[in-house]
Amino acid sequence: MNDIETVKALKGGEFLIRETAADSVFIPEEWNEEQQMIAETCVNFLAQHVKPNLNRIDEQEEGLMSHLMDEAGALGLLGVSVPEEYGGFGKDFKTSMLVTEKLGAGNSFSVAFSAHSGIGTLPILYYGNDAQKQKYIPKLASGELKGAYCLTEPSSGSDANSGKARARLSEDGTHYLITGQKMWITNAGFADVFTVFAKIDDDENLSAFIVEKDFEGITLNAEEHKMGIKGSSTRQVFFNDCKVPVENLLSDRQNGFKIAVNILNIGRMKLGGGTVGASKEVISQAVHYANEREQFGRAISKYGAIKYKLAQQAILTYASESAVYRASQNMEEATEMLVASGLDETNAKLKGTEQFAIEAAIIKVHSSETLDYVVDEGVQIYGGMGYSAEAPMDRAYRDSRINRIFEGTNEINRMLTVDMMLKRALKGDLDLMGPAQKVAGELMSIPDFGAAEEGNLFGKEKKYIANFKKAILMVAGGAVQKLMAQLGKEQEVLMNLADMLIELYVSESLQLRVEKLVSMRGEDSCKEQLDIMRVYINDAAEKIAKAGKEALNYFAEGDEKKMMLMGLKRYTKTEDINSTQARRNIAAKLIAENKYCF
Amino acid sequence: MKILVCISQVPDTSTKVVLKDNSTTIENAGVSYIINPYDEWYALIRAIELKESGIASDVDLVTVGKANTEPVIRKALALGGDKAIRIDAESTDPYLTAVYIAEYAKSMDYDLILCGKESIDYNNGSVGSMLAELLDMDYIGFATEIKIEGNTAVVKREIEGGEETDSCKFPLVISCQKGVAEARIANMRGIMAARTRPLTVITPTVDDALTSILSYELPPAKAGVRLIDPADMDELVELLHAEAKVI
Ligand SMILES: Cc1cc2nc3c(=O)[nH]c(=O)nc-3n(C[C@H](O)[C@H](O)[C@H](O)COP(=O)(O)OP(=O)(O)OC[C@H]3O[C@@H](n4cnc5c(N)ncnc54)[C@H](O)[C@@H]3O)c2cc1C
Numbered sequence: 001m002n003d004i005e006t007v008k009a010l011k012g013g014e015f016l017i018r019e020t021a022a023d024s025v026f027i028p029e030e031w032n033e034e035q036q037m038i039a040e041t042c043v044n045f046l047a048q049h050v051k052p053n054l055n056r057i058d059e060q061e062e063g064l065m066s067h068l069m070d071e072a073g074a075l076g077l078l079g080v081s082v083p084e085e086y087g088g089f090g091k092d093f094k095t096s097m098l099v100t101e102k103l104g105a106g107n108s109f110s111v112a113f114s115a116h117s118g119i120g121t122l123p124i125l126y127y128g129n130d131a132q133k134q135k136y137i138p139k140l141a142s143g144e145l146k147g148a149y150c151l152t153e154p155s156s157g158s159d160a161n162s163g164k165a166r167a168r169l170s171e172d173g174t175h176y177l178i179t180g181q182k183m184w185i186t187n188a189g190f191a192d193v194f195t196v197f198a199k200i201d202d203d204e205n206l207s208a209f210i211v212e213k214d215f216e217g218i219t220l221n222a223e224e225h226k227m228g229i230k231g232s233s234t235r236q237v238f239f240n241d242c243k244v245p246v247e248n249l250l251s252d253r254q255n256g257f258k259i260a261v262n263i264l265n266i267g268r269m270k271l272g273g274g275t276v277g278a279s280k281e282v283i284s285q286a287v288h289y290a291n292e293r294e295q296f297g298r299a300i301s302k303y304g305a306i307k308y309k310l311a312q313q314a315i316l317t318y319a320s321e322s323a324v325y326r327a328s329q330n331m332e333e334a335t336e337m338l339v340a341s342g343l344d345e346t347n348a349k350l351k352g353t354e355q356f357a358i359e360a361a362i363i364k365v366h367s368s369e370t371l372d373y374v375v376d377e378g379v380q381i382y383g384g385m386g387y388s389a390e391a392p393m394d395r396a397y398r399d400s401r402i403n404r405i406f407e408g409t410n411e412i413n414r415m416l417t418v419d420m421m422l423k424r425a426l427k428g429d430l431d432l433m434g435p436a437q438k439v440a441g442e443l444m445s446i447p448d449f450g451a452a453e454e455g456n457l458f459g460k461e462k463k464y465i466a467n468f469k470k471a472i473l474m475v476a477g478g479a480v481q482k483l484m485a486q487l488g489k490e491q492e493v494l495m496n497l498a499d500m501l502i503e504l505y506v507s508e509s510l511q512l513r514v515e516k517l518v519s520m521r522g523e524d525s526c527k528e529q530l531d532i533m534r535v536y537i538n539d540a541a542e543k544i545a546k547a548g549k550e551a552l553n554y555f556a557e558g559d560e561k562k563m564m565l566m567g568l569k570r571y572t573k574t575e576d577i578n579s580t581q582a583r584r585n586i587a588a589k590l591i592a593e594n595k596y597c598f
Numbered sequence: 599m600k601i602l603v604c605i606s607q608v609p610d611t612s613t614k615v616v617l618k619d620n621s622t623t624i625e626n627a628g629v630s631y632i633i634n635p636y637d638e639w640y641a642l643i644r645a646i647e648l649k650e651s652g653i654a655s656d657v658d659l660v661t662v663g664k665a666n667t668e669p670v671i672r673k674a675l676a677l678g679g680d681k682a683i684r685i686d687a688e689s690t691d692p693y694l695t696a697v698y699i700a701e702y703a704k705s706m707d708y709d710l711i712l713c714g715k716e717s718i719d720y721n722n723g724s725v726g727s728m729l730a731e732l733l734d735m736d737y738i739g740f741a742t743e744i745k746i747e748g749n750t751a752v753v754k755r756e757i758e759g760g761e762e763t764d765s766c767k768f769p770l771v772i773s774c775q776k777g778v779a780e781a782r783i784a785n786m787r788g789i790m791a792a793r794t795r796p797l798t799v800i801t802p803t804v805d806d807a808l809t810s811i812l813s814y815e816l817p818p819a820k821a822g823v824r825l826i827d828p829a830d831m832d833e834l835v836e837l838l839h840a841e842a843k844v845i
Contacts (some may be wrong), residue, residue, distance in 0.1 A: 033669050037676055037789045044783045076786025089786045 012355035022515035026329035042102035057231035063595045066190040073143020097273040104277025105366030108231030115186040120147020123195040127251040148191035150182035165198035189233030206256030210248040217242035226421040244351030268364035272324040275371040279317040282597040286381045307587035309377040316370040324511040327359040361413040368403035375400040414498035436477035468504045471571035482555045496551040531582035545572035600656045604713035606634045607670040613740035636714025639781040646678035662689040676784040676792035691807035696728035709768040715775040725771035744776030
């Protein structure tokens with residue numbers, strides 16, 4: 001397809017209108033020796049310190065979580081991507097993602113870890129002035145101080161800028177006095193440093209403050225009783241004229257909402273890594289159990305119904321992982337380019353992250369829903385034992401669920417995906433109009449039934465993916481035209497468009513990964529990965545068709561609707577594949593290896 | 599005090615061994631390698647502890663292996679150690695392995711050489727003692743505790759039904775097992791330092807293996823486990839008697 005040009009470096013969101021070269025993406029099969037050692041340290045840490053203590057952790061044994069964080073800090077795991085000048089190890093974003101992934105298998109510990117090293121540390125690291133960074137970052141990186149992030153309030157959740165917490169300057173001008181109630185604060189029970197969001201006087205926007213536990217006027221509620229991640233400390237934090245020195249205002253007045261949003265962009269991508277790690281662990285446990293458990297005289301892993309589940313768990317996980325690391329690398333490259341063009345490191349990181357906010361939202365949704373599928377089928381594979389607190393699935397199932405809620409609910413992230421895409425188009429940052437018009441023109445002309453490029457192992461899938469893009473441009477273009485300013489309120493249509501974008505991005509990331517992998521290892525060593533790709537993309541075509549149809553049936557009418565529905569059919573058409581056999585092949589590999597192995 | 603720690607690369611304990619070439623070689627593809635646990639958890643960590651407490655001045659690591667063993671040596675360096683030496687040869691014959699290490703170590707004035715009690719792949723458990731003989735050093739095998747008092751090592755070792763405490767002056771070779779030290783996890787600082795620590799490759803000059811491996815055999819497949827209702831003691835007794843023939 002020549003109306004979509006291939007460029008080396010993609011900007012965020014551009015995946016919808018451009019092609020990416022497979023050799024430009026980063027794939028997890030490329031981890032170097034040092035990164036593998038770091039991953040092994042994480043695995044060993046969980047095995048020695050976390051796994052044997054899961055019950056004690058969930059009972060919130062006094063001091064245990066804080067001690068585990070100290071242990072992780074002693075190993076350097078809390079400062080992996082903190083710059084060396086602030087006591088960290090200066091590793092790139094991908095490496096810190098790898099750490100998040102590996103520790104993601106640590107249930108409640110992984111939540112404490114992510115909250116501390118992500119939302120607990122990054123606001124100060126990215127927005128703090130040098131004095132603030134010198135004061136707090138080395139101790140956060142070593143674990144001497146533990147961090148938490150106070151944005152949510154009882155009446156302000158998804159609508160995060162609507163909080164009631166207020167700050168006013170003290171009469172002598174030396175302090176801000178913060179009053180307000182924060183809710184659902186992870187790590188609150190043992191945190192030493194809180195990033196607190198509050199509006200100064202009657203400001204329209206939030207400001208952010210660095211608040212130490214020992215500043216006057218802070219009280220904590222008791223621990224919340226939660227469905228899962230029971231070992232993670234979650235409390236309400238009350239600020240009652242809490243005295244915060246003026247030098248602890250983070251960044252500029254009214255810059256808080258921007259901080260909150262940008263930190264969440266990173267958090268969402270990191271949540272992707274963490275949930276991928278958790279998914280892999282659950283799959284390994286499920287395969288192991290299926291190989292051990294016998295019914296009707298055979299291991300249940302010999303039954304097709306179980307093989308289907310194992311394969312599907314692996315397919316979704318491998319696909320999610322492909323997107324996580326593709327986007328991580330893109331973010332890093334964007335940052336490097338900004339630094340090269342003269343921007344300072346911190347601002348470059350923030351802009352680079354913002355660039356890939358769409359991808360971050362996509363990854364957050366896909367990976368959290370993947371983990372929920374994986375744990376649900378994990379319980380099923382374990383049967384009655386899946387329902388028993390003696391076996392690991394009970395905890396995995398309950399712990400998974402939070403991921404669809406925090407870091408922006410999946411509804412909010414779906415809406416953001418579409419909203420950001422359209423806003424960029426409106427601002428002229430992303431040329432959707434040109435490609436959308438081309439697709440509209442194509443609808444009127446004789447369909448191109450051209451076969452996929454012969455002799456190219458990925459010819460078909462590349463063509464499908466190019467067509468998915470056309471399908472989305474067509475439906476989104478139609479929706480914008482028909483609904484115009486109303487579109488923002490037609491949430492069902494936004495959800496449909498988001499689902500289409502998610503499937504496109506993940507399909508493409510997966511296809512590019514497998515293509516690169518084949519170029520590294522040869523086709524023969526990648527048979528299962530090729531199966532994973534084919535099954536996933538085939539299913540994605542159906543999901544895109546369904547979402548597109550729902551949207552079109554809502555807003556389009558008459559001949560135009562007919563034409564677009566036909567177009568949609570054409571753009572989501574795939575050749576039949578034997579997905580049953582493909583899933584069996586994938587399952588066979590998992591069963592032989594007795595663990596997640598892709 | 600200068601310490602040399604012998605490190606060997608072994609397949610990960612969860613590896614499923616696949617034989618090829620008429621069962622004369624082990625398939626390498628798909629196998630992930632680790633530091634032999636006895637070398638790592640006990641010998642290497644004890645050496646690092648002695649350095650940390652100021653007793654040892656140098657901790658060097660040596661391995662006999664081809665280039666594919668380097669990732670494992672660097673893993674050992676990530677845990678600690680000042681430098682590593684790789685002797686570029688296969689290490690399937692324990693005598694030859696000892697000869698290679700002795701050839702390197704003889705001019706290096708090590709006071710203490712630590713190794714694991716055995717490697718978990720070939721399980722010969724003989725490199726340490728042969729090495730001591732070749733270097734004309736004393737040898738204590740299967741240590742469970744190593745203390746240093748001046749120029750003497752005080753070593754506990756397990757004996758049948760009890761424990762024995764030995765004392766021996768340097769230079770000395772000790773093979774280590776559980777108890778000598780606690781396993782550690784490589785930290786970020788160590789991992790990053792591993793790349794910068796010297797790894798020297800030397801080519802051995804001798805080659806007179808005393809043994810060669812003719813073929814391998816996998817153990818017979820494990821028989822399935824039968825679960826018996828705890829209430830049904832009679833059936834259990836009957837099966838133990840008639841089928842298992844153990845009572
Ligand atoms: C265990 C746990 C830990 C947490 N940790 C932290 C933390 O450390 N720091 C912190 O600041 N916060 C934290 N949170 C808060 C979390 O980010 C919020 O719970 C989340 O953003 C959702 O807000 P809410 O609970 O008020 O739900 P609501 O916003 O009330 O949402 C309820 C439902 O309505 C939907 N909804 C809301 N608005 C819209 C809309 N405009 N259109 C369509 N649907 C909508 C949502 O998607 C959801 O399905 C945590 C929460 C939990 C449960």
